[in-house]
Amino acid sequence: MSEAQAKPRVITLKGRKVVGGKATAEALVSTQTISGWGGINEREGSVIELHHQLNGVSFAGKVLVFPGAKGSSGWSAYWHMCRLNGTAPAAMIFTRMTTKIALGAVVSRVPTVTDLDGDVFELIETGDLVEVDADAGVVTITKR
Amino acid sequence: MRLTDHERAMLDGGHGEAAARAMDLLVRYGEALGAERLVETRNVAGAFNASTPSVREIAEDSLDRVFSELNLDSDDVIEIPHVAVPTCQLITGIDNDNFATQGVDPELADLQLRSEQYLGKRGINLMCTCTPYQVGNVPVMGEHCAWMESSAVIYANSVLGARTNVEGKESTGAAALTGRIPYWGLHCPENRFAQHLIRVETEVGDMAEWGVLGYFTGFAVEEEIPAFEGLTDQPSLVKLKHFGAAAASSGGVELYHMPGITPEAASLDAAFGPNARPEPAVYGAAERRRTWERLQNASDRKLDFVMLGCPHNSIEQMALIAELLDGKRIHSDTELWVHTPRAIRQVADRSGYTAIIEAAGGVVMSDTCPSISRKVPAGTRVIATDSAKQAHYLPAIAKVQGWFGSVEQCVNSAIAGEWLGVVQ
Numbered sequence: 001m002s003e004a005q006a007k008p009r010v011i012t013l014k015g016r017k018v019v020g021g022k023a024t025a026e027a028l029v030s031t032q033t034i035s036g037w038g039g040i041n042e043r044e045g046s047v048i049e050l051h052h053q054l055n056g057v058s059f060a061g062k063v064l065v066f067p068g069a070k071g072s073s074g075w076s077a078y079w080h081m082c083r084l085n086g087t088a089p090a091a092m093i094f095t096r097m098t099t100k101i102a103l104g105a106v107v108s109r110v111p112t113v114t115d116l117d118g119d120v121f122e123l124i125e126t127g128d129l130v131e132v133d134a135d136a137g138v139v140t141i142t143k144r
Numbered sequence: 145m146r147l148t149d150h151e152r153a154m155l156d157g158g159h160g161e162a163a164a165r166a167m168d169l170l171v172r173y174g175e176a177l178g179a180e181r182l183v184e185t186r187n188v189a190g191a192f193n194a195s196t197p198s199v200r201e202i203a204e205d206s207l208d209r210v211f212s213e214l215n216l217d218s219d220d221v222i223e224i225p226h227v228a229v230p231t232c233q234l235i236t237g238i239d240n241d242n243f244a245t246q247g248v249d250p251e252l253a254d255l256q257l258r259s260e261q262y263l264g265k266r267g268i269n270l271m272c273t274c275t276p277y278q279v280g281n282v283p284v285m286g287e288h289c290a291w292m293e294s295s296a297v298i299y300a301n302s303v304l305g306a307r308t309n310v311e312g313k314e315s316t317g318a319a320a321l322t323g324r325i326p327y328w329g330l331h332c333p334e335n336r337f338a339q340h341l342i343r344v345e346t347e348v349g350d351m352a353e354w355g356v357l358g359y360f361t362g363f364a365v366e367e368e369i370p371a372f373e374g375l376t377d378q379p380s381l382v383k384l385k386h387f388g389a390a391a392a393s394s395g396g397v398e399l400y401h402m403p404g405i406t407p408e409a410a411s412l413d414a415a416f417g418p419n420a421r422p423e424p425a426v427y428g429a430a431e432r433r434r435t436w437e438r439l440q441n442a443s444d445r446k447l448d449f450v451m452l453g454c455p456h457n458s459i460e461q462m463a464l465i466a467e468l469l470d471g472k473r474i475h476s477d478t479e480l481w482v483h484t485p486r487a488i489r490q491v492a493d494r495s496g497y498t499a500i501i502e503a504a505g506g507v508v509m510s511d512t513c514p515s516i517s518r519k520v521p522a523g524t525r526v527i528a529t530d531s532a533k534q535a536h537y538l539p540a541i542a543k544v545q546g547w548f549g550s551v552e553q554c555v556n557s558a559i560a561g562e563w564l565g566v567v568q
Contacts, residue, residue, distance in 0.1 A: 016178075018176045019172075019176060033366070033367075033396070038515060038536075038537040038540060038541055039540070042198070043198075048540050048541075049540055050441060050539060050540050069396070070366070070367065070395060070396040071294065071392075071393060071396065072293075072294050072392075072393075072537075073291075073292035073293055073294050073297065073310045073311060073312055074191070074292075074312075074313070075310075075312060076312030076313060076314055076315070077191070077214065077312060077313040077314075080214065080217070080313070080314065081198055084213075085198075096367070097177065097178070098310070098329075098367060098396065099177065099309040099310055099311060099312070099315070099326075099328070099329060100310055100312065100396070102173060102176040102177045103173050103176070103311070103312045103314060103315050104312070105176060106169070106172050106173050106176050106217070106314075107217045107312075107314050112176075
């Protein structure tokens with residue numbers, strides 16, 4: 001392996017703030033939308049939807065990269081409870097704006113961005129180190 | 145975000161601390177959405193009741209704290225005044241009469257009663273159903289609403305032509321105290337045109353078939369807006385209630401157009417407006433069968449529990465279930481719970497339907513459902529339901545196997561004690 005390949009590759013993306021703040025953590029990527037009520041366990045901060053690609057996986061403390069929300073209007077309430085239970089993600093990056101994800105991000109109070117100028121599902125993989133500087137609308141990805 | 149003078153005054157505390165906190169949340173939420181302004185609403189349907197174990201700890205402090213934290217996202221406890229505009233409570237976690245059968249801790253049932261007194265004093269109408277449009281909250285065409293409950297939102301937008309996004313617990317709390325909600329999404333007429341065309345090439349007749357078409361639709365369009373062609377059946381409230389609930393479960397559908405059936409678009413041209421008409425997604429016999437199979441999350445046929453009434457049953461559905469159970473007896477190893485709004489239950493009682501269902505061994509429940517309460521009869525391993533929405537959610541929530549079928553299949557299986565349904 002050459003020295004150049006061993007070095008971590010850093011990618012910077014620019015987008016729009018949804019909720020302000022700054023956080024750095026490991027990425028957890030889902031190409032599928034995620035439910036709130038009926039789709040997550042708010043005590044563990046994990047996905048419980050049958051057949052979901054993240055079924056059984058915890059998003060607590062991760063930078064959750066996903067298309068957005070789906071399902072019941074209990075979305076925000078369940079992600080709100082995640083914050084109160086200490087199981088919320090560290091930050092969120094999503095691609096499809098809806099009232100569920102907007103309100104859920106607001107009450108989760110975690111740094112959140114959308115409208116990034118690159119395909120996050122191409123550029124970010126689970127395990128990459130991701131910094132979300134939501135106030136600046138900047139996401140910095142360090143590939144693992 | 146642009147605020148009117150009145151909205152600015154509310155934000156600045158001129159109309160009390162609760163309105164100020166509510167406006168603060170609406171501004172944070174509106175800015176997250178990218179909304180430019182708020183819109184007035186006089187119709188709010190939300191979830192305010194304290195009836196879950198996770199809320200109990202907060203409620204022990206005070207019910208003002210429950211509202212402040214969970215309905216306004218406020219860290220400080222605010223004294224909550226009377227609501228500013230008509231507001232109703234949607235489905236809750238506990239049936240006030242059948243909580244023991246549900247397996248609910250009596251202390252939690254008592255908390256719900258205290259919470260209801262608190263909410264009623266503040267002008268919140270305790271409809272306690274996922275279907276407020278069945279019991280007196282029927283918005284008119286074009287009315288701006290702030291509703292939660294995905295199955296009610298899709299019904300209000302599509303069948304009634306009202307305008308609401310899928311709101312949440314916090315935004316409906318803020319809307320109740322201010323009469324405002326972000327003007328975004330489906331409040332704006334330009335966002336209400338169809339983006340997908342679904343061509344129906346098979347018979348969609350009874351309620352179960354409408355539920356399966358809805359379940360297909362959610363997967364096909366996710367949260368976008370479909371229009372339909374090729375429907376031959378004239379659906380009733382019951383069928384559209386099931387169709388919408390299913391589409392909002394498998395996807396996030398909040399509005400659809402069925403020219404000739406729903407009021408906003410009389411033709412496909414009107415449904416698509418300025419949008420290009422895409423190639424249709426075909427729903428034929430093969431798609432119906434595949435979707436019906438997708439709703440089966442079970443392998444064991446020995447049946448422990450049959451759940452009917454999601455979304456909450458109409459009086460017509462209560463009459464049908466009574467007819468199917470008349471003179472019959474549900475198997476001793478199987479439980480049957482039938483869910484209907486409390487106001488409709490009164491009509492069912494008076495019409496003798498409740499007595500027939502109970503004589504057969506069933507229970508008529510109100511105020512709640514197993515997915516919301518997370519309560520099923522003790523020891524349940526295998527359930528069956530006539531609701532695509534419940535079949536989608538309950539197996540995950542209650543960690544059980546789940547069968548889906550028509551109401552006739554469900555009732556006959558409850559009598560037999562084993563799943564007799566077949567994929568249609």
